Amino acid sequence: MSPGDGFPSYRELLERQDAPPGSSWGVFGEGNQLGTLNFIGPEQVKEAVGLVRRGAVFNLDYPLNTFVPAPAGTRPPTRHHMFANNPNHRDDWLDSFYLQSTSQIDGLRHIRHPKYGFYGGVPDEEIAEETPALGIQTVAERGIVARGVLLDLAGYFADRGTPLDLAGNYMITPEDLDAAARAQGVEFRRGDVLLLRVGWAPYWLNEVDEETRRNFKKKIRHPGLIQSQEMIEWLWDHRFAMVASDDLGVEAHPVNPDSGLIDPDEPPPERGVVHNGMMHRPLLALLGLFLGELWNLEALAEDCHADGVYEFLLTAKPLNVVGGVGSPPNAMAIK
Numbered sequence: 001m002s003p004g005d006g007f008p009s010y011r012e013l014l015e016r017q018d019a020p021p022g023s024s025w026g027v028f029g030e031g032n033q034l035g036t037l038n039f040i041g042p043e044q045v046k047e048a049v050g051l052v053r054r055g056a057v058f059n060l061d062y063p064l065n066t067f068v069p070a071p072a073g074t075r076p077p078t079r080h081h082m083f084a085n086n087p088n089h090r091d092d093w094l095d096s097f098y099l100q101s102t103s104q105i106d107g108l109r110h111i112r113h114p115k116y117g118f119y120g121g122v123p124d125e126e127i128a129e130e131t132p133a134l135g136i137q138t139v140a141e142r143g144i145v146a147r148g149v150l151l152d153l154a155g156y157f158a159d160r161g162t163p164l165d166l167a168g169n170y171m172i173t174p175e176d177l178d179a180a181a182r183a184q185g186v187e188f189r190r191g192d193v194l195l196l197r198v199g200w201a202p203y204w205l206n207e208v209d210e211e212t213r214r215n216f217k218k219k220i221r222h223p224g225l226i227q228s229q230e231m232i233e234w235l236w237d238h239r240f241a242m243v244a245s246d247d248l249g250v251e252a253h254p255v256n257p258d259s260g261l262i263d264p265d266e267p268p269p270e271r272g273v274v275h276n277g278m279m280h281r282p283l284l285a286l287l288g289l290f291l292g293e294l295w296n297l298e299a300l301a302e303d304c305h306a307d308g309v310y311e312f313l314l315t316a317k318p319l320n321v322v323g324g325v326g327s328p329p330n331a332m333a334i335k
Helices: 010-014 035-039 042-049 137-142 153-159 174-184 200-206 210-219 229-237 280-287 298-307
Strands: 057-059 079-083 091-095 104-106 144-152 193-197 242-245 290-293 311-316 331-334
Touching: 010 229, 035 290, 042 144, 042 311, 057 298, 144 153, 144 174, 144 298, 153 174, 153 193, 153 298, 174 229, 193 298, 193 311, 229 280, 280 290
Parallel strands: 144 193, 193 242, 242 290
Antiparallel strands: 057 331, 079 091, 104 290, 144 311, 311 331
């Protein structure tokens, strides 16, 4: 698919010789660090604002410490402290505030490509505390105001009689996404923020016992997007500004062994999630596609199901942390 909007198709990106194949480096201008957020222009913002009909507002963030202990990461709980300078005053601060510990946006310095490095070729030495390159403050300063579209995958699979096994490893294909969109009457447009309701977050919070939670890190297993060149092509060629899910990592884990993205010679990390074979690398580091994880989509999905409208104004304002790797999204949907 080539939208004919002046941007190259993914297959054209794969043929690049002036930058890493399959990358959008330089496509949005030399040195641009907003990646696919560039698909949102003034016309897209005006169209998104026009989607508000009822004034219904939906919070898309889970509270801090909702996912404690962290299902797969190495992030301890956030500690909230208060103090008073006098009987009529209160102030507070946070300790151990991991910016990607609950609902989150993965910024472009979250993952580097093992061969090509960080997005846009930003040198490793520029990715450090309080350095601005690829920091989440670029998104905070711009803000995200866009048309949001929800694909209720959990509802779609249940309606067709094949509900998702949230303890399993079902890999959602581009064909699945297209079929869900048709079932919901969703059409995609340039600059959309795509929300994927898999149902994993409420499953983890309400159905998983303590023993399973303790053992989860030893064998991480959950459904999500399949790792494949076809999926990467589908996401880029639809011109999404961001893709966010209520899943642990947007994509399935364990990864697809047949994706062609796995480096058999890469040693496993000393700790944390194994990223070898994940699409985080080509999506974040090569295409500049922002990802959202563990978003709270339950109330929004219920409303979309009730009124049959799966498009809405979406806003997100990450924390303005210079050099931040990620942030809570501070996201809302307005219908």
